[in-house]
Amino acid sequence: MNVSVVGATGYSGMELIRLLANHPSLSISGVYSSSTAGSRLDAENRQLHGLSELVLKKFDAEQIAHTSELVFLALPSGIAKNLVPELYEKDVKIIDLSGDLRLKEPGEYEKWYKKPAAKPEYVQEAVYGLSEWNRKEIEKAKLVANPGCYPTATLLGLAPLIAQGLIETDDVIIDAKSGISGAGKKTSEAAHYAQANENLSIYKVHQHQHIPEIEQQLRHWDSSFKPVMFTTHLVPMTRGIMATIHAKVKKGVTSQELADAFELKYGEEAFVRLRGENEFPSTKEVYGSNYCDIGFRLDERTNRVTVVSVIDNLVKGAAGQAVHNANIMMGLDETAGLHFAPMFP
Amino acid sequence: MNVSVVGATGYSGMELIRLLANHPSLSISGVYSSSTAGSRLDAENRQLHGLSELVLKKFDAEQIAHTSELVFLALPSGIAKNLVPELYEKDVKIIDLSGDLRLKEPGEYEKWYKKPAAKPEYVQEAVYGLSEWNRKEIEKAKLVANPGCYPTATLLGLAPLIAQGLIETDDVIIDAKSGISGAGKKTSEAAHYAQANENLSIYKVHQHQHIPEIEQQLRHWDSSFKPVMFTTHLVPMTRGIMATIHAKVKKGVTSQELADAFELKYGEEAFVRLRGENEFPSTKEVYGSNYCDIGFRLDERTNRVTVVSVIDNLVKGAAGQAVHNANIMMGLDETAGLHFAPMFP
Amino acid sequence: MNVSVVGATGYSGMELIRLLANHPSLSISGVYSSSTAGSRLDAENRQLHGLSELVLKKFDAEQIAHTSELVFLALPSGIAKNLVPELYEKDVKIIDLSGDLRLKEPGEYEKWYKKPAAKPEYVQEAVYGLSEWNRKEIEKAKLVANPGCYPTATLLGLAPLIAQGLIETDDVIIDAKSGISGAGKKTSEAAHYAQANENLSIYKVHQHQHIPEIEQQLRHWDSSFKPVMFTTHLVPMTRGIMATIHAKVKKGVTSQELADAFELKYGEEAFVRLRGENEFPSTKEVYGSNYCDIGFRLDERTNRVTVVSVIDNLVKGAAGQAVHNANIMMGLDETAGLHFAPMFP
Amino acid sequence: MNVSVVGATGYSGMELIRLLANHPSLSISGVYSSSTAGSRLDAENRQLHGLSELVLKKFDAEQIAHTSELVFLALPSGIAKNLVPELYEKDVKIIDLSGDLRLKEPGEYEKWYKKPAAKPEYVQEAVYGLSEWNRKEIEKAKLVANPGCYPTATLLGLAPLIAQGLIETDDVIIDAKSGISGAGKKTSEAAHYAQANENLSIYKVHQHQHIPEIEQQLRHWDSSFKPVMFTTHLVPMTRGIMATIHAKVKKGVTSQELADAFELKYGEEAFVRLRGENEFPSTKEVYGSNYCDIGFRLDERTNRVTVVSVIDNLVKGAAGQAVHNANIMMGLDETAGLHFAPMFP
DSSP states (O other): OEEEEESTTSHHHHHHHHHHTTOSSOEEEEEEOTTTTTSBHHHHSGGGTTTOOOBOBOOOHHHHHHHOSEEEEOOOTTTHHHHHHHHHTSSOEEEEOSSTTTOOSTTHHHHHHOSOOOOHHHHHHOEEOOHHHHHHHHHHOSEEEOOOHHHHHHHHHHHHHHHTTOEEEEEEEEEEEEOGGGGOSSOOTTTBHHHHTTOOEEESTTTOTHHHHHHHHHHHHOTTOOOOEEEEEEOSSSSOEEEEEEEEEOTTOOHHHHHHHHHHHHTTOSSEEEOOTTOOOOGGGGTTSSOEEEEEEEETTTTEEEEEEEEOTTIIIIIHHHHHHHHHHTTSOTTTTOOOOOOOO | OEEEEESTTSHHHHHHHHHHTTOSSOEEEEEEOTTTTTSBHHHHSGGGTTTOOOBOBOOOHHHHHHHOSEEEEOOOTTTHHHHHHHHHTSSOEEEEOSSTTTOOSTTHHHHHHOSOOOOHHHHHHOEEOOHHHHHHHHHHOSEEEOOOHHHHHHHHHHHHHHHTTOEEEEEEEEEEEEOGGGGOSSOOTTTBHHHHTTOOEEESTTTOTHHHHHHHHHHHHOTTOOOOEEEEEEOSSSSOEEEEEEEEEOTTOOHHHHHHHHHHHHTTOSSEEEOOTTOOOOGGGGTTSSOEEEEEEEETTTTEEEEEEEEOTTIIIIIHHHHHHHHHHTTSOTTTTOOOOOOOO | OEEEEESTTSHHHHHHHHHHTTOSSOEEEEEEOTTTTTSBHHHHSGGGTTTOOOBEEOOOHHHHHHHOSEEEEOOOTTTHHHHHHHHHTSSOEEEEOSSTTTOOSTTHHHHHHOSOOOOHHHHHHOEEOOHHHHHHHHHHOSEEEOOOHHHHHHHHHHHHHHHTTOEEEEEEEEEEEEOGGGGOSSOOTTTBHHHHTTOOEEESTTTOTHHHHHHHHHHHHOTTOOOOEEEEEEOSSSSOEEEEEEEEEOTTOOHHHHHHHHHHHHTTOSSEEEOOTTOOOOGGGGTTSSOEEEEEEEETTTTEEEEEEEEOTTIIIIIHHHHHHHHHHTTSOTTTTOOOOOOOO | OEEEEESTTSHHHHHHHHHHTTOSSOEEEEEEOTTTTTSBHHHHSGGGTTTOOOBOBOOOHHHHHHHOSEEEEOOOTTTHHHHHHHHHTSSOEEEEOSSTTTOOSTTHHHHHHOSOOOOHHHHHHOEEOOHHHHHHHHHHOSEEEOOOHHHHHHHHHHHHHHHTTOEEEEEEEEEEEEOGGGGOSSOOTTTBHHHHTTOOEEESTTTOTHHHHHHHHHHHHOTTOOOOEEEEEEOSSSSOEEEEEEEEEOTTOOHHHHHHHHHHHHTTOSSEEEOOTTOOOOGGGGTTSSOEEEEEEEETTTTEEEEEEEEOTTIIIIIHHHHHHHHHHTTOOTTTTOOOOOOOO
8 A cells, every 4th residue: 555755854754754664564655855845855965875766756645645545744843734625625645743733622722832723624524543542443443643652652651540530630740751752853952962961950840831731631531630830851862762651540549550550551552561569660661662661659648549651752742643544544454663672772 | 279189090980180270279289099090091081191190099098088188989889988987086086979879868879779778877968069058058068978979960950949839849840861971981782882872771760879869858848848750761862961840839929939049049159050031051061061051931721830950961861960079168269270260172 | 483582682682582572473482591591582682571482492403304494593702603503404594693604714614713613614604694795695605604893884984995896906904893792691890881981992912803704705806815904992882893994996996986986886785775876874873773875975185085884783683684685585575674763763 | 450251141151150259369340241241140040040240331431441451352253253352452451252353364263154244353363262371472462362262172282292293183073062051042043942941953064263263273383284075964962062182093092102192292281181092081070170181092994083071161161261361461470360170060
């Protein structure tokens, strides 16, 4: 089956290409990039030197629909939404990796992203592509909003505890940390090596656009959920997200119940790996892979549980989850093309 | 005035030597190290090549007392406590950088450090050397327990809010992060470059020995304080600690009141630098210096404040604070030898 | 076909397991490790958590020969040689990733490795596994000495110029740089993060054990070759080798002739990628992959050519080249299991 | 004595400010920056928060001459040269950290820098500020061209061997490596953290603008010098330069003679530190300091010596050497304000 990638020279786009290159059923029929149209893909991405003869093209909905069954939009928020309508009218499935179609509530997008929102009909139509939790809807979807990197790590860590009603809904603090590729390929002072190296910083405190995305999903699972405290840090590494989640457990909840909740949900999942109690994953243990590893510990002194959820932000937090969703949408084996071990060290 | 450094080849010891080399009033009369006695200091620490002719000696309380007015013990916890009694009997002031004399409560040290505790009389005698908050007692002290690196960052960030009664005492979550030098010079798998680089990990979850140190001091300020949630992460950088502190503010507390509390306490302090509201320091902005930089933001959605406090763990979190305390103990200008700007980039 | 991996918890061993996990024709029937026998492989290597149920076993030549057609020895130099004889007597092919069987000249091993040499009959029997240059012999070999990481990068960069007689044989300077994983998993002061980070060092100047390996092969191609100048640096990164090779070209040699020499040899090679003239690869452009990327530039001011050859030391410089050799030895498609793009960024 | 800094928000400018802040005799009377004029210095450089009340101003030669005895130009090449004439007419000494005044030969600047050259009269007037070798001229100079970072490391490593006539003048290969701050504060794809981290690259092969600067000085010492082979690499670290210099020694030259040549020249120098034979410095051993550390080894197999010279590119390679030159020009103790130990780890 043929797929296209729009935004093929950004970090998520490059990662899609890396993953699709080894996919047993999906092949790339076209790569699109407004800024570098006309160049060979492997001239723009030197790591692909000689591995692809594709030439980057200007976006062309007609051509995409004609040559592919599914298209990945790997574009910055604010741009993707302009391309969706034209594509949607045609016979092609769409996975949008940007934040443009994730927030259902009118006004929320504009408040947090500080940009005009996508047209409501597409927002409403888009299925939130958190693969492990929404696969039924994803299966039937024509349009999928691929989750953000922080929400993926956070929601996968919290969801089983909510599903089993084990935590209080008014006392969740998420202290998230990300490698610098999360900020994308665009140059900036914050991403300058000399500034970012040997440096740990906090940013967008209480104002990260992933906050409403997380809360929307939490409330979807339990409408009583109160606002969460969510902070984001920039860690001097290229890839990796760790969400350190602190939640108050309900009275009497035991460590075993917490373990059971995770096991119940993820015991059979291919891409969520549970650590034993009191054992915690580090980001490098999922480096370059589609795994989300989760560990937790209940602190009896404070009656809070600390859940640690790690992903590779460019794989499970972007391109890998998108391929996972593509597999689901196309009726393929869910794990096709995603069976590779993390790279360590 | 002459001082000695015991443990001169560990990271805190090396940093003491770097700082003392430029101190206008303190000179190093002796350096001690059990493992490398007999070598020249600059042969063990190549960055000092040619800058010192000192020869490392085996610990000798008699000699230390004879040749110096103050001694810094820069040794691992569990070892320092054995040297204190003999030194204490002599005419020499002592600053202990280890954790051996910090916990007043019998049993706490053994519970958290999993080692036999120091003799109670020395523990009781030791003044907790959080310079900005205890200078009166430090001034008169013969024996100072220099604070741990995490407690320094955490307590400096929390103290003004407690002093003004602005936060709830049962809802404090501290998500702390440290560079790898915090684990000391000893080799280990966790500190192996190939393992630690491009990796973010969490460790000693709910079990870090700095928890009781933090809580003891919080209760000293406000006896109603409940256990805090404290987690520690290893960040791929050499130096730097960030404590991200999430606390529930009391009803009606405003951002201005928080700002005032910080200003009131630290407005005149030489080594605590306040950022404007909603502006946050990064660890590199204090790199190699004795500054603690603090920023905060009140989140009205959750009624919590996030306080961010950063230090260089080897300076303000160890050697720098020790020199600060030495200045206080010796009646010198408090800032002597500590007036240097952070190194950036 | 079944293969075994001896030394499965070292860096080369782990990388073999990562690669073999996706190999279409080779499966791992046994993993061996003296230090961790009895543990599950995925308990020792947490990135493999849940991906393998193999249990590490003590070395057992009988069992290996019984259960596998080929065995990879991923052991430190000095240890591998003790296991070779017993295995060799049995019906199993052997690829030794250590340096034990590489140096043919009696005495050279002991001089450079400062250890007793392997038995001469095995040394003589071993085929030097530089895949692109020795595939005929590798095809028929029962015992292959897999090349060292530095020699792989260096020899691939120099060989075409020697084959075409374009450079002087008495004026080659190789300035090589490696990431820290090259030193292996063993902890050491040099590999301590706080020491290695933000640090560039040179080591084993003129004394690296890969010097005689490089020269042996150069003389194999052109017996007139004089000693080369070879230096090695430790770069603060986990993976990657760059060999910067400076060679005097013969009088009148043109840039075009150099380009032709590379093209002639590598034009059809799957794993050597040539850059256009005056374009140079960086190590990250081959990260995690089996590619060796090569660029060069002729300096008319000095009549020297600078050739730059980069590899991932754990893949093309160790496990990847070993799998390539295994493919050749087993009559498989040479590129089987090695078709994956570098990971960037 | 008062000094001004023009270009105070670039990396060299920031480093000048860090060093001058602790200088016993020089104080900063004015800081200038075209892009940020009007801001407080400490608002642009957050590490200086609260440490300075200076306000950045637009360049004003009149004011500079009026308020300071010496001015540091810490500007990019191509800009500094436009400011020199106006300043030169006034009563103020000038140290230019750019490359604009270094190349004496007409045409060379334009060939290598690809920009219009400075006016010849200023180029001729400028003294090359390699402190250890030119202090007599620097003492009397009104205008000093501060050396480039690579030339500083390279020339200090080579000069004693040339002075004693120990090496051949037609066979010098310099393989230089730099941390990323060497490329300045300007954002670029090459300096993007995600691109530069875990990556080693080579750049400007045979075309670096420091080549003619090095050769001009070599020929100044020995007019028979032939072109050198000089390559530059970008290492994933913020600070530090290592020049690995490979030179053919003259027939019969011994290791002792090489050691003597270094000792003869640098035995009494404050900022050049010699390592014993076969002992090599790493860049971190001079981190943040004004030292240049040098080690060497003679390879009898090839009759070449490898000299390793390391500096902190922002200190000895820029701001530190500039302060050293200022001390010389102002008749101060040469080492004033530069007596601080490297920061390690």
